[in-house]
Amino acid sequence: MKILHITPSYYPATKFGGPIFSMKIINQYLSINNYIEVITSQAGIKKEINTCFVDKIKVKYLPYYFNENFTFSPKLITYLIKNIHKFDLIQINSIWNFHFLIGTIFCILFNKPYVLFPKGSLDKNAVYANNKTIKLLYLKLIIKLINKSASIIYSSRLEKNDSVDGIDNKNCEVIANPIEKPKKTTKIKRQKIILYLGRIAKNKGVAELINQFIQTKLEYQLIIAGEIEDVKYYQKIKELSKGDKRIKLLNNQNTNKKSKLISQSFCTILSSIVNENFGNSIAESLVLETPVIVSSKAGISEYVKKYNCGVTINPEKYSLVQAVEFIEKNYTKYQINGKRLVIEKFDAKIVVQKINKLYAKIIKQHYD
Template identity: 30%
Template sequence: MLKIVHIVPTYYPYQSGGSAYSLYRLNCGLKNINKVVISEGIKKKKKNDHITHDLNHKVFFHNRFSFFFINRIVKESKKADAIQLSSFFFPPNIFAFIVAKVFRKKIIISPRGEFFEYALSRKKKQKEFFIKIFNLINISSVFHATSEEEIELIREKITSKKKSIIKIFNSFDTEFNETETRLNQFLFLGRINPIKNIHSVFNVLKNTNDITFLIAGEANLPYEKEYLIFLKSEIKRLHLQQKVIFTGKIHNEEKYKLIARSRFLILPSHSENFGNVVLESLSQGTPVIASKGSPWSILENTKCGFHIDFNKEVEIKNSINSLMNLSENDLIQVKKSCRKILENFSTHTINKQWEKLYYSKLL
């Protein structure tokens, strides 16, 4: 049986964001492939404790750079048919690179937007050094991208001759189908991180009436906490205390109820390689205003939202006004269009593409 070893910063059920949960859904669907996941995460009472999701799907959590983490990477990777990484710059990857070079293992790498300019600007020298080392080692690798722009960025940064690039979307299915009454509110859902550019809507919001902006997420890293402080200071400076509400992080059914109650969702990020939250919103028939830094031009083509420049207040204002003024009949049509888009991202469809990659001559 084919064996894939995943080395990841986070994985379900601990500390998992959109990309980690997307990988979890993929692994749950591939029943006939042996998956071993090695993740930084909760410290276990016993060093060999692990979570078994099914017979061929096990997850080991270790402290980063602990002996057990490194030993697990080397031990499992040597026996694998391929090593799959859900981050390019995750420091423990260096051990996967060494194993791949010495034992001639193929590597699949999902940078998850890490090569976008804004993402590279943080710890820039460290990341440039990591890229140089990878290009020098010249490992046989397959890079996984979720947009055409990300493909071009990978080509630009990774000069190794032994690479190929394939585009596969993230998968999405939801068991929730909420029928909440739409309120005069719109929603941001995700990490409170500077790259998300949440404050870009504040000036427009200042000149609107009877509308509430909900920010659903949390700040964990030091620079995220600094950004949260900045957001709160801007809200106070612009006198938006009655218009902007922080809900904290929300989960599962409550998250989808909040989406279903909102007029629309915004994704104002400086850059996004995908944006799982867009699919979460569309699943509830809720349109989306996404930034030009995301790959969601399809929103306008299908009349499910807008794809705008969040540096231009007039574009933000016009798109907000358009979605706030949708009639009930308009919302019914939007919901139908949203469901149509989701067919392209079903787990069944995406898993077939991954199976094709795993069994292809690329690996």
């Protein structure tokens, strides 16, 4: 199969969080038996790149204008006119951007099947939280483009069930985000650390987590590490934290540092206060046999609950002390169950095998 991936941003634009990593892994494993090419923008790239190879996959980064979120890129039109006919199937992730709009239109014009990875962009919260009126108008314009897709791949049932009204989910699939198991792991001594690893943003409930923590007498360190999405919110976090020596704030961590930090932590926590499609930091923790505390607002919570590999909390009302006590009592059990969950649901080979099978079926049906 020849697959073209159209996306507004791509690795190394890690500031956009989990979807960047999950799509990178999907492409990496799909490319083993297929030809993959990525067309994206320079959004989120610190150093300007035009074309390079990521995991031996050709990635073309086009310049964009105006808003980083919409990524208006006229050169995308030129690229698609010249190249879209070469591919059997197009995969597109995220909805609220120029790449989705032009990508889907060209797929229809050139009779190419396309698959959507919304990555949370079809959640009700994504529509209603900011610029609601503009988004609802835009949604009315693009709803047919969404529903003409050959399939929509959601990361969890929560993401699917929370999709906005009008989405035709009859051809949808629920396939978890893939996680790569580390090739070599060095045993690191566990420390009394509760780790939050993710973007520093309001919807992640970081301020609420800190408020919870400072009211306890837990003899643990709380480490907050991640990309600063909102500078004003980060200043609020700093202000909340400075009176408690148990709290440590770190910058965004690279892959190696992140793995080391997870491995030495007692547990990781995802405290999201609004729905999010998955929760990659939780999956990364389970790979490294670190038990988790996860908000019921995160799509991955359904997996954690089913496999009993951590504590699921209601982010609006929970006891951090109680959650930690549950993990202390069930530590080994949570580690064993988490390992089983990773093997059965999150392993990159298994996840991409499902996607590959789906793509082959779509192509066969479309061109026969």
